Amino acid sequence: MSGSRTESSEADPAFQRLLRDVERDLGFRTSSYNDAYLRRRVEARMRRRGVEGYEAYGRLLDDEADEREALLDALSVNVTSFFRNPEVWAVVREVLREVDGRVRIWSAASSDGREAYSMAMLAFLDPAIDERRVDIVGTDIDRGILRRAREGRYRRSGTDDPVEQLTAVDGATEYVTVTDDAVVVDDRVRDLVTFRRHDLTDGEPAGEFDLVVCRNLFIYIEERAKARMVSTLLAGLAPGGHLVVGLTETLPPDCRDAFEAVDRRRRVYRQRG
16 A cells, blocks of 8 residues: 555544555555545445445445446545636736746646636736647546546536636636537637646656646645645746645645745745745
């Protein structure tokens, strides 16, 4: 098994054994994630399959490849939207304007792609940014969510309406096709983005980038694993590159000296040196 987990006296031994088995057999580093988050996701799958008890669910995982795939999808963090927290995007716009030459952007833990596509739309919307010089890579551990991201088609519902999200930035709706039940991202926007699978817990960056955006992942991550992930993101930054994290997230103490705050309230940082 890669990684380790500290067991408290209150921990359910059967649950801990299940997590160790998932990490060993499925390659998902449960030891990097918060126990409460993992328990919610596992128990949701157990309810869906009508299974009682972690040991019984472990046997189901042994027997069914489809359930192993479904659990991996469930464990991935897939909460996102277009132009989430619009005030952050105003700062991101300024960062992109400052980059000379080709602009390389990494949307880490990109979920269904809306964040990566938001950056692509921003390039088209801002006359100071040449979209022809923008390359965006969106990465996630979840193969299913990456397939949906590449499609660029998002269903509309009462609780998740992409059209409403896009109105946060003037002109963004010009880069999608809207139907009664879905929003489809235009090909010219999709062409700026490449999606591929990447596991932030592996310790290798997805390349070298001028801007790395990884928002609202670390709230689910154990503190030691968070420091390793931020180090991976730092390794993916070009000299003087920028990092954006979620509004409720902070950089681990061991990593703070590597960055200076561009906008501390909006969690935008620049690599020192």
